[in-house]
Amino acid sequence: MPRRGAPPEVNAGSMADIAFLLLIFFLVTTTIETDAGLDRMLPPIEPPEDNVVIKQKNIFTVNINKNGQLLVEEELTDLKKLREKAVAFLDNGGAAQGTPDYCSYCKGKHNPDSSDNPQKAIISLKNDRETKYGTYITVQNELVGAYNDLRNREAQRLYGRDFTEMEAEYLNPETPSKIRDELKEKVQKIQDLFPQKLSEAETSTTN
Amino acid sequence: MAKFNKKKSGDLPAVSTASLPDIVFMLLFFFMTVTTMKDSTLLVENTLPNASEVKKLEKKDRVIYIYVGKPTREYQKVFGTEPKIQLNDKYASVAEVGDYVLEERAKKPQELQNVLTTALKVDKDANMGLISDIKQELRKVNALKVNYTTYEGDAFRNLQ
Numbered sequence: 010m011p012r013r014g015a016p017p018e019v020n021a022g023s024m025a026d027i028a029f030l031l032l033i034f035f036l037v038t039t040t041i042e043t044d045a046g047l048d049r050m051l052p053p054i055e056p057p058e059d060n061v062v063i064k065q066k067n068i069f070t071v072n073i074n075k076n077g078q079l080l081v082e083e084e085l086t087d088l089k090k091l092r093e094k095a096v097a098f099l100d101n102g103g104a105a106q107g108t109p110d111y112c113s114y115c116k117g118k119h120n121p122d123s124s125d126n127p128q129k130a131i132i133s134l135k136n137d138r139e140t141k142y143g144t145y146i147t148v149q150n151e152l153v154g155a156y157n158d159l160r161n162r163e164a165q166r167l168y169g170r171d172f173t174e175m176e177a178e179y180l181n182p183e184t185p186s187k188i189r190d191e192l193k194e195k196v197q198k199i200q201d202l203f204p205q206k207l208s209e210a211e212t213s214t215t216n
Numbered sequence: 217m218a219k220f221n222k223k224k225s226g227d228l229p230a231v232s233t234a235s236l237p238d239i240v241f242m243l244l245f246f247f248m249t250v251t252t253m254k255d256s257t258l259l260v261e262n263t264l265p266n267a268s269e270v271k272k273l274e275k276k277d278r279v280i281y282i283y284v285g286k287p288t289r290e291y292q293k294v295f296g297t298e299p300k301i302q303l304n305d306k307y308a309s310v311a312e313v314g315d316y317v318l319e320e321r322a323k324k325p326q327e328l329q330n331v332l333t334t335a336l337k338v339d340k341d342a343n344m345g346l347i348s349d350i351k352q353e354l355r356k357v358n359a360l361k362v363n364y365t366t367y368e369g370d371a372f373r374n375l376q
Contacts, residue, residue: 021237028240035247044279044335045270046365054355077375088375138345142338143265143374145347146364150267150371157269173269182274209351 047149052208066122067129069098073148075139088147095155098123099130099203114163114202127159131206152207159203164195172199260285260302265340266369273363278332280320280359282313284346285339299342301350310346313353321359337365340374 071091072080079086081094101123102115112126124130132152136145157173164172178184179192262285273279283302287295300307303316321329334354338347354362 021234024237025233025240028237028244032240032244032247035244035251039247039251044273044276044363044365045368046273046335046363047267047269048271048333048361048363051351051355051360051362053358053360088372136344136348138343138348140344141340141374142342142344142347143340145344146265146267146340146366147371147374149364150269150366153269177271180271180274 047146047153049149049207063131064125064129066103067124067131069095069124069130069132071132071134071148071152073134073136073140073144075137077141077144079148088144088151091148091151092155092158095132095152096158098132099127099155100159101130102126114166116162127203128201131208133208135209153205156203156205160199163202164199167198168195172196175199256281256283256302256305258283258302259288259291259305259307260300261288261339261341262337263339263341264337264365264367265371265374267364267366267371268369270366270368271363273333273335273365277324278328279363280317280332280334281337282316282334282350283337284342284350286341299339299346301346310349310353313350314357317354317357317359331361332359333361333363334359335363335365 070080070082074080079088079091081091082098086094097117100115100117102112102117102119102125103121103123104110104112104125105121110125110129115126117123134148134152136148160172164170164175168175175192176196179189179196184192260283262283284299285302286292286297286299287307295307301310301313302308303312308316317334321332324332336347336350351362354360
């Protein structure tokens, strides 16, 4: 019996063309969006039932006027100095040693006229209706940055790595759940050391 | 020496293009997986501000977008140059924001309804008055988690 010839090959030459066509379509429609931004929580609309009295010294007021100028603690301040001032305020630890409010990890000046400890320290942000959004974001960024600086410092001290890095890994959905559980505890701990208390609503004050 | 002679005498072999489709398909699949179809055309100018302390918005299905900015050039004759809110494909007033968020929330699966984030994509030249109004509306419908969407960069460039 004579050997049969191989079956005729299907011409696949145009496959590349078809694939290219699809490729170009997806190339054109693709927008690799990397949405990132500043996460914030708005205060609930119902006011809390018990009217908490907050000492004036535990509030760090930041006012932005319509020209983008800053009034920090009744003092005209350059935007570049804001982070420094916020860190100094949060990290102050003004409560005396031995009192329940004493902050053992604060490295600030322990000035009794500034915030007692980071748990009590509140940053109050007010802005004019004509403030530019860009300025507002810069201020928000600096305040979040102040918190992140302090949290990073504590995370470095306790766990030897940056808080922001730990948080990013914790929030990343691709991180295995075992590592995430481990990270959750650490992230929570650091957040408790420096809770983000950034108020944009009216705060009742007494002296 | 015969070896070399032999080679010289042969024709230049054609480069095989048989693996070309494979390569192209690989690229194709890459782009297919990363593609997100743009679902709304922008009617407002949207130059986001810069910020350095950003967090990524990981899951797209948990985000509701609100755009704010000046109308783009072709709409400026009709709508003026005051910043406006864009929801889906049309301009909206502040009072409509709450309804829009509730509507979008109802469209999402039950288990996601409590973890939604509202992404505010605001042009950096918009005024805070409008943003405050939007935030007030969001508080009314209890959509408290917001994300001020920004570009990653030096925050002080916003001031120029």
